[in-house]
Amino acid sequence: MQRVSVVGTSGAGKSTVASALARLLGASLLELDSVHHQADWRPLPRAELRAVVAAAAEGECWVIDGNYSSAQDLVWARADTVVWLDLPRRTVMRRVIWRTLRRVGGRVELWNGNRERWRNFFSLDKEESVIAWAWQTHASNRARYEAAMADPVNGHLRFVRLRAAADVRQFLRSAGSGVD
Numbered sequence: 001m002q003r004v005s006v007v008g009t010s011g012a013g014k015s016t017v018a019s020a021l022a023r024l025l026g027a028s029l030l031e032l033d034s035v036h037h038q039a040d041w042r043p044l045p046r047a048e049l050r051a052v053v054a055a056a057a058e059g060e061c062w063v064i065d066g067n068y069s070s071a072q073d074l075v076w077a078r079a080d081t082v083v084w085l086d087l088p089r090r091t092v093m094r095r096v097i098w099r100t101l102r103r104v105g106g107r108v109e110l111w112n113g114n115r116e117r118w119r120n121f122f123s124l125d126k127e128e129s130v131i132a133w134a135w136q137t138h139a140s141n142r143a144r145y146e147a148a149m150a151d152p153v154n155g156h157l158r159f160v161r162l163r164a165a166a167d168v169r170q171f172l173r174s175a176g177s178g179v180d
Contacts, residue, residue: 001025001158001175003057005075006065008085009141010134011096017085017168018065024176025063030056032066034111041114046070067141081158084145085168089138096134 002025006018015031022029035052038044044052053071056062057078064075076082102108103116110116116130123129126136149159162168 001081002027002061003059003079004063004081004083005072005079006063006083006085007067007141007145008087009092009138010130011092011099012085012087013095013168014065014067014085017083017172018063020172021083021175022063024172025061027061027063028056028059030062030064031111032064032068032071036066036068037111037114039112039114050074076154076157079157081160082145082148082154083160083162083171084149086142086145086161086163087165088163089135091165092134092138093131096131100131 004018004021004025004027006014006021008014015033018029018031021027030053032049032053035049036044043049049068050071053064053068053074056064057074064079100116100121103110104118104121107115120129121131124132126133145159145161148154149161160171162171
């Protein structure tokens with residue numbers, strides 16, 4: 001495990017797992033949200049995002065966290081492992097709601113000066129609210145990654161599907177001990 005893509009629904013714990021895994025592997029870390037979300041939540045143009053991802057994926061030991069279909073081909077072409085956080089919707093929703101409350105209430109700066117807003121906390125528009133995004137994309141993400149696991153195009157990848165917090169803890173313990 002040298003080049004790892006960490007994927008899953010918003011709130012599943014991608015950034016936390018990716019950060020821990022990068023430390024354990026001594027790997028570089030790229031969080032795609034930090035590249036995509038520029039100041040005032042403006043998205044980085046697709047070509048620029050792909051250039052940043054391509055450069056990161058050229059390395060020999062990395063962890064890249066995120067679901068961006070606009071760059072997945074670049075990441076997975078070089079990855080050897082995909083860690084899929086496929087936690088139950090109830091777990092994801094509990095996590096994303098508490099995380100959003102902490103971020104909004106604490107005025108936590110995320111990427112490039114951006115902060116989550118109270119008005120977005122209550123929005124049902126998935127383009128405005130990470131909570132709505134997590135709810136509305138959970139099933140489609142599951143279908144997307146199940147199909148990806150079955151696709152012969154991805155035969156070079158080892159998929160690690162983690163379905164519970166206990167699975168995640170066990171995976172990180174085994175990664176830390178060098179046992180897969």
